[in-house]
Amino acid sequence: MSDLGHVLVLAGGVSFEREVSLSSGRRVADALTSLGVEVELVDVDAHLLPRLMNDPPAAVFVAVHGIEGEDGALRDALDLSGVPYVGATGSAARLAFDKAVAKAVVARAGLRTPASVALQHAAFRDLGGAVLLDRVVERLGLPLVVKPAHGGSALGVSVVRDVKDLPQAMVVCYSYDSVALLERHVSGTELAISVIDDGAGPIALPAVEIEALSGTFDYAARYTAGMTEYHVPARLDEALAKAAADVAVTAHRALGLRDLSRTDVIVTADGDIEYLETNVSPGMTATSLLPLAAASVGLDLGTLCRDLLQQAAVRGRSTPGAPA
Amino acid sequence: MEMSGGSRLDPYVDRYAARTHGMTTSEIRALFAVANRPEIIGMGGGSPCVSALPLDVIAEMTSKLISEMGDKALQYMGGQGDDRLRELICGVMALEGIVASPDDVVVTVGSQQALDVVSRIFLDPGDVVIAEAPSYVGALGTFTQYQADVMHVTMDDAGLVPEALREAIARVAKEGRRAKFLYTVPNYHNPAGITLVEERRDEILAICAEAGLLVLEDNPYGLLGFDGPPLPALRSRVSEGVIYLGSFSKTFAAGVRVGWVLAPPGVKEKIVMASEATTLCPVALSQYVVAEFLAHHPWQEQVKVFRELYRARRDACLESLAASFPAGSSWTHPTGGFYVWVTLPNGVDAKAMLPRAIQGRVAYVPGVGFYADGQGKRNLRLAYSLPEPDRIREGVRRLAAVLADELEIVATFGNGQTGSSA
Numbered sequence: 001m002s003d004l005g006h007v008l009v010l011a012g013g014v015s016f017e018r019e020v021s022l023s024s025g026r027r028v029a030d031a032l033t034s035l036g037v038e039v040e041l042v043d044v045d046a047h048l049l050p051r052l053m054n055d056p057p058a059a060v061f062v063a064v065h066g067i068e069g070e071d072g073a074l075r076d077a078l079d080l081s082g083v084p085y086v087g088a089t090g091s092a093a094r095l096a097f098d099k100a101v102a103k104a105v106v107a108r109a110g111l112r113t114p115a116s117v118a119l120q121h122a123a124f125r126d127l128g129g130a131v132l133l134d135r136v137v138e139r140l141g142l143p144l145v146v147k148p149a150h151g152g153s154a155l156g157v158s159v160v161r162d163v164k165d166l167p168q169a170m171v172v173c174y175s176y177d178s179v180a181l182l183e184r185h186v187s188g189t190e191l192a193i194s195v196i197d198d199g200a201g202p203i204a205l206p207a208v209e210i211e212a213l214s215g216t217f218d219y220a221a222r223y224t225a226g227m228t229e230y231h232v233p234a235r236l237d238e239a240l241a242k243a244a245a246d247v248a249v250t251a252h253r254a255l256g257l258r259d260l261s262r263t264d265v266i267v268t269a270d271g272d273i274e275y276l277e278t279n280v281s282p283g284m285t286a287t288s289l290l291p292l293a294a295a296s297v298g299l300d301l302g303t304l305c306r307d308l309l310q311q312a313a314v315r316g317r318s319t320p321g322a323p324a
Numbered sequence: 325m326e327m328s329g330g331s332r333l334d335p336y337v338d339r340y341a342a343r344t345h346g347m348t349t350s351e352i353r354a355l356f357a358v359a360n361r362p363e364i365i366g367m368g369g370g371s372p373c374v375s376a377l378p379l380d381v382i383a384e385m386t387s388k389l390i391s392e393m394g395d396k397a398l399q400y401m402g403g404q405g406d407d408r409l410r411e412l413i414c415g416v417m418a419l420e421g422i423v424a425s426p427d428d429v430v431v432t433v434g435s436q437q438a439l440d441v442v443s444r445i446f447l448d449p450g451d452v453v454i455a456e457a458p459s460y461v462g463a464l465g466t467f468t469q470y471q472a473d474v475m476h477v478t479m480d481d482a483g484l485v486p487e488a489l490r491e492a493i494a495r496v497a498k499e500g501r502r503a504k505f506l507y508t509v510p511n512y513h514n515p516a517g518i519t520l521v522e523e524r525r526d527e528i529l530a531i532c533a534e535a536g537l538l539v540l541e542d543n544p545y546g547l548l549g550f551d552g553p554p555l556p557a558l559r560s561r562v563s564e565g566v567i568y569l570g571s572f573s574k575t576f577a578a579g580v581r582v583g584w585v586l587a588p589p590g591v592k593e594k595i596v597m598a599s600e601a602t603t604l605c606p607v608a609l610s611q612y613v614v615a616e617f618l619a620h621h622p623w624q625e626q627v628k629v630f631r632e633l634y635r636a637r638r639d640a641c642l643e644s645l646a647a648s649f650p651a652g653s654s655w656t657h658p659t660g661g662f663y664v665w666v667t668l669p670n671g672v673d674a675k676a677m678l679p680r681a682i683q684g685r686v687a688y689v690p691g692v693g694f695y696a697d698g699q700g701k702r703n704l705r706l707a708y709s710l711p712e713p714d715r716i717r718e719g720v721r722r723l724a725a726v727l728a729d730e731l732e733i734v735a736t737f738g739n740g741q742t743g744s745s746a
Contacts, residue, residue: 014358014361014363014364015358016354016355016358016679016682017354018354018358019353019354019357019358020354022357045361121732121733121736124736124737125732125736129736129737130737133737153354155351155354156679166737167737168673168676168737170736170737171673171676171730171733171734171737172673172676174733175676175677175678175679175680175730176679176680211330213332219349219350219351220348220349220350220351223349224348224349225332225333225334225337226332226333226337226340227348228332228333229330229331229332230330230331230332230333231330231331232331286333287333292333
């Protein structure tokens, strides 16, 4: 038995990544159970806060993805309830979850990131959709990646190679989010680099190289085993692997994150590392990248989660709304 | 665990049969996972309102069955299904004019299994199935898994269009291909909510008979009409050339998973063997429960309860659509069953709009899933069977608000061009 005490794994919620989150949560809960941790998997709904108040757990592992788990609100609610949790504070999560803001923050920290513009639908409506899209295409060129500024799992993301497909990509994107990030498409090797901080400072796990067999790492490619080939560690020379790891750690620090994160980058043919985004609640499913990276260095998922819960329990609650 | 050679995380990936190639997860599945939450008014799935059943009566009946007949109800049985239930099923079919022998009935695990076994014994890869446009998504999925190609035939307000069926048959023949059967849901169609009118029924059968095309008549909703007695089934008009699928999912309970197939004797033999290979036998306990309910309870009164309940829900849905949906949209007016088929204003893509709808706390099924050929972008299916009338009104109101927002987005981008330089 573990001496950690009773812990909760939060998963589900009403975000578009509910199914992925439930799968992540079950995997984390099972891994903790196998170590003798007293763990309960709990959905995020109106019963959660009364439950936390009546029977406070030693700590909470947030396996909720998408807007509920990563926009900071749930984490602020946990702080307001006095419950310690694994991962970024609400304010830091908020910074990271907004891809446009996160790109600006990491750029200030010296990282490269593809040129982009984040636009509300109102801007297109008021200034003229076609004219504004023309300016975007002129400035950023094609292909172009259109993605919701908030959200994950590639939901609502389109790679636009032909200008005639751009309007539909915008319509799809705005169905998911009120802000669209239009980003210059960068070709190269796609990497996901997980960062763990067990109290001794953030360190990067080996990068996972993603080779989507269809050519696009979309939702199906992410969650259908067999559609993507993963290489751990990535097929990079030592210097480039080190540089990619530094990018992920720099992003983790610049965004003020805690405990764990996963940063996605592209390594170009010239060896430049272009930052795309950072997840504060990385996927933990059977096809997710952080568990894959951890396994590659013999790090057991249950042990990792238990240690992070222990760290959170010792740290105690954060101050709601504290700066990142 | 170094994987320098790369891993696809599925060690069996190179061993799957060709028919699995389309089996991938999708964004739509992710969205439906959220749609089941209570915050969201679910008008997507065609779930029957089982809470309207006399649950205490069924509980008592099932308990008695197990205590008194447990040695049979919890045992294997013959692959064709329980004799008594097959007799009772003939009585159910008689309500739609079908004269049948229990010998020609095979009980299945829902009519979905009947679709599977019929497809298994008739379809080779590359065969053609002719089906209405749109058509039941579960049937399309089955045909696809048997690697058949679906050719859709137009419907109008009176159902399948005979001339379009003739043209489809001719087109298949011209391509040198073989259509194995016409798959049709003649009553209160899923998803279209349309019923094939009496005047066309004999003509459709004659066209198929002339072309040597079997008819697969799928009729789960036939007894759930709101206006008068049910129309005589296609199978009631001919004794050959029609394979008939029935189900207790909508008239009793979907969870018991009891359906059936009525087929000509030679076909029936193969269906029994194919079915045995899948399940050995249909679920004994479920069959006994259904048989008890049919034999000892006023089940037709229960069907009346369902009819009135669904009629009120249909009314709520149609009234709300009329009150809140914008110009340029249209919808069918079902006279029974579970579904309204909505056509959205030009330029709106129902699948693209679904995330906005989920955020607006209402769910539907986008139309493209009901076609094998990419049609249906402007369509969506609303199921009014499960939510109560007030929830339906609220759901349609929410959907109208979602649609208004989507129309604004489409107005901004929807001309498919990017202005001056385009």
